[in-house]
Amino acid sequence: MQRGIKLEQHKAESLLHPVQELPDAAGLPPPKFFRAPKGRPDWEAVLRAAEEAEITDEFEDVPLAEKLRRMRRAGVSLALACCVDEDPYTTSAMAALREQTDGVIAGLALAARACGAKKSEIAVADRREKKEILRRSPEAKLVVAGTRYPARALLRRSLQAEGGKAAFVGAQACAALAAAVSRGEAQHDAIVTVAGSGVEIPRNVRVRIGTPLRHLLDFCGVHERTRLIVTGSSVTGRAVTDPSVPVTAATRCVIAMLRPPRYKTYACIGCGRCSRACPRGIVPWRIYQEMERSRPDPLKLLNARSCIDCASCSMICPSGLDLAAAVKRAAAIMESGDLH
Amino acid sequence: MNLTEMKPPFIRGETSVASMMRDMLFALTLLLALPVVRYGPRPAVAAALTVLVCVLCELLFTLMQTKTTGLSDGSAAVTGMVVALLLPVNAPLWLPCAAGAFAIAAAKAPFGSTGRNPFNPAAAGLAFAAVCWPQLVFSYAATGSGPLPLFGDCAVQTAPSPAAVLKQGLPPNILPFEMLWGNFAGPAGATAVLVVAACGLYLFCKRVAQWEITACFLLVVIVIAALFPRAVFDPLSSVKYELLSGSVLFCSVFMVTDPVTSPHTTAARCVYGLLSGALVMAFRWFGAYEQGAVFAVLLSNAAAPVLDDLVFRFRGWGGELADA
Numbered sequence: 071m072q073r074g075i076k077l078e079q080h081k082a083e084s085l086l087h088p089v090q091e092l093p094d095a096a097g098l099p100p101p102k103f104f105r106a107p108k109g110r111p112d113w114e115a116v117l118r119a120a121e122e123a124e125i126t127d128e129f130e131d132v133p134l135a136e137k138l139r140r141m142r143r144a145g146v147s148l149a150l151a152c153c154v155d156e157d158p159y160t161t162s163a164m165a166a167l168r169e170q171t172d173g174v175i176a177g178l179a180l181a182a183r184a185c186g187a188k189k190s191e192i193a194v195a196d197r198r199e200k201k202e203i204l205r206r207s208p209e210a211k212l213v214v215a216g217t218r219y220p221a222r223a224l225l226r227r228s229l230q231a232e233g234g235k236a237a238f239v240g241a242q243a244c245a246a247l248a249a250a251v252s253r254g255e256a257q258h259d260a261i262v263t264v265a266g267s268g269v270e271i272p273r274n275v276r277v278r279i280g281t282p283l284r285h286l287l288d289f290c291g292v293h294e295r296t297r298l299i300v301t302g303s304s305v306t307g308r309a310v311t312d313p314s315v316p317v318t319a320a321t322r323c324v325i326a327m328l329r330p331p332r333y334k335t336y337a338c339i340g341c342g343r344c345s346r347a348c349p350r351g352i353v354p355w356r357i358y359q360e361m362e363r364s365r366p367d368p369l370k371l372l373n374a375r376s377c378i379d380c381a382s383c384s385m386i387c388p389s390g391l392d393l394a395a396a397v398k399r400a401a402a403i404m405e406s407g408d409l410h
Numbered sequence: 411m412n413l414t415e416m417k418p419p420f421i422r423g424e425t426s427v428a429s430m431m432r433d434m435l436f437a438l439t440l441l442l443a444l445p446v447v448r449y450g451p452r453p454a455v456a457a458a459l460t461v462l463v464c465v466l467c468e469l470l471f472t473l474m475q476t477k478t479t480g481l482s483d484g485s486a487a488v489t490g491m492v493v494a495l496l497l498p499v500n501a502p503l504w505l506p507c508a509a510g511a512f513a514i515a516a517a518k519a520p521f522g523s524t525g526r527n528p529f530n531p532a533a534a535g536l537a538f539a540a541v542c543w544p545q546l547v548f549s550y551a552a553t554g555s556g557p558l559p560l561f562g563d564c565a566v567q568t569a570p571s572p573a574a575v576l577k578q579g580l581p582p583n584i585l586p587f588e589m590l591w592g593n594f595a596g597p598a599g600a601t602a603v604l605v606v607a608a609c610g611l612y613l614f615c616k617r618v619a620q621w622e623i624t625a626c627f628l629l630v631v632i633v634i635a636a637l638f639p640r641a642v643f644d645p646l647s648s649v650k651y652e653l654l655s656g657s658v659l660f661c662s663v664f665m666v667t668d669p670v671t672s673p674h675t676t677a678a679r680c681v682y683g684l685l686s687g688a689l690v691m692a693f694r695w696f697g698a699y700e701q702g703a704v705f706a707v708l709l710s711n712a713a714a715p716v717l718d719d720l721v722f723r724f725r726g727w728g729g730e731l732a733d734a
């Protein structure tokens with residue numbers, strides 16, 4: 071059984087052009103530098119450098135040092151540089167790997183050392199991307215994640231089925247770690263994809279962290295009639311109503327839509343698409359059914375707590391139900407221990 | 411820039427309930443082609459009228475329940491089409507309309523419309539018609555009775571359908587070619603077996619219908635037909651006649667696969683298919699009517715939620731264990 075969802079991809083256009091530099095907005099502090107570790111740094115030195123450079127993992131929006139420590143505690147055996155964008159519009163991770171192939175490879179090696187992983191590989195979206203990267207760097211170790219959503223969770227599932235523990239480190243975080251260790255450079259910019267129907271030419275832009283979003287929108291010529299702006303991901307991201315919010319390392323993409331999509335909702339028809347799509351083997355329709363009751367029976371909430379918030383179920387539901395929210399509420403009930 | 415707030419996800423899959431119903435309607439409309447060629451436009455008129463009555467009934471109920479006129483999905487139209495296709499072409503036009511009205515007004519809307527109805531509305535409507543007017547529901551126009559009058563009653567020569575002949579314990583003796591193209595007395599849309607099979611493949615590929623139910627259903631029908639032939643002939647021709655006569659194949663594609671009234675887990679779906687297949691054959695053997703498929707569908711509908719619960723009980727309410 072093939073899990074996950076096949077989404078129509080809109081990546082080609084933004085990958086056509088190289089990453090553009092966004093001119094600095096006024097009032098931003100200059101990039102910070104610190105003393106780089108000398109010689110071949112051990113794992114503690116790498117963690118210290120990640121901390122001093124204030125690197126953020128762009129996929130989870132947590133400090134990289136904290137994440138690497140967590141991976142070390144969990145005994146991760148395979149560190150994966152995530153150069154896969156699950157979102158069909160976003161290409162920032164792919165662009166980061168294409169632009170800074172050597173940086174990502176070096177950063178991944180450092181990250182693997184820091185978290186104690188014996189093996190490290192770069193996760194790429196598909197075979198064509200693999201060929202493209204091998205052309206740039208013939209000795210890179212690559213693994214194909216596939217384009218079904220959620221690619222990260224599905225790849226992790228298949229790798230863990232073979233034994234061992236795999237964990238992802240963001241591509242941009244890897245590149246930033248390499249720069250921090252070799253040059254003592256703090257993370258000060260991020261690659262952001264600007265795409266969607268409100269943008270004439272979708273492209274990847276290198277943005278100084280802290281730049282107001284409006285500056286980036288103006289640079290890319292986002293249409294004045296744009297009604298919805300989404301950052302992070304078009305599946306699990308956030309809608310932005312105030313364009314003066316700063317771009318962060320975890321922004322990854324800005325999707326401008328002229329018309330907010332509208333979906334009709336119907337009652338659950340029991341097609342079972344949600345449980346087939348779920349990468350964690352949850353049965354969302356059953357949880358939704360139970361949560362509709364006035365007093366849900368916590369014993370019938372199944373394995374709601376293994377949800378990873380990928381929202382595949384909400385996306386595939388032909389009735390347009392927000393199943394992911396129901397699973398989240400169910401998980402909260404089980405977490406709280408309030409069983410009555 | 412006037413920005414709106416919205417909850418994720420901001421993109422959705424292309425399949426919606428409405429698109430599934432459109433696929434269903436498309437497949438059902440294909441089934442109308444052969445009867446129209448054989449009997450003139452009357453089957454199409456009957457189908458259109460039934461769809462209209464069903465949609466009006468649903469509209470009326472949504473007005474009563476929610477005070478809005480949201481026609482929502484096309485499920486009422488699908489119900490109407492199924493009802494019209496399972497009745498004879500020579501039936502008076504009010505018969506499919508009455509069955510359709512019962513389907514929506516008694517078996518669907520009172521329960522809360524699509525997604526909440528415990529029984530297949532089309533099956534309920536047909537069962538209602540079969541119980542009230544059995545002589546109209548089971549008298550089929552003989553083949554070659556030519557174009558029927560568009561409206562009004564048609565006094566045409568009737569012929570016993572293969573299912574009725576089998577019920578009497580006699581072999582129907584129809585050429586295999588005629589059997590495949592549905593050139594024999596029977597329900598308007600259910601005789602053209604090849605077209606039904608093609609529609610089934612289309613729906614399975616589009617994942618609108620669940621193939622595992624159909625497969626299990628037909629498996630049981632074939633096994634029972636081979637083991638217990640109803641007339642004196644070899645197992646293979648028994649299988650042929652049982653499968654191709656009456657509405658078994660039509661029901662296996664369009665009725666038992668209805669996602670709302672069938673179980674939602676794969677294992678339960680297989681059991682459900684087996685159960686409804688066995689019930690169909692039981693109705694053929696012991697029932698009073700030549701065709702009991704709709705009654706079998708209704709009975710197994712009642713078992714569907716129980717089957718789902720059993721599956722979860724068996725799996726310990728833990729679902730499939732996720733990998734750490």
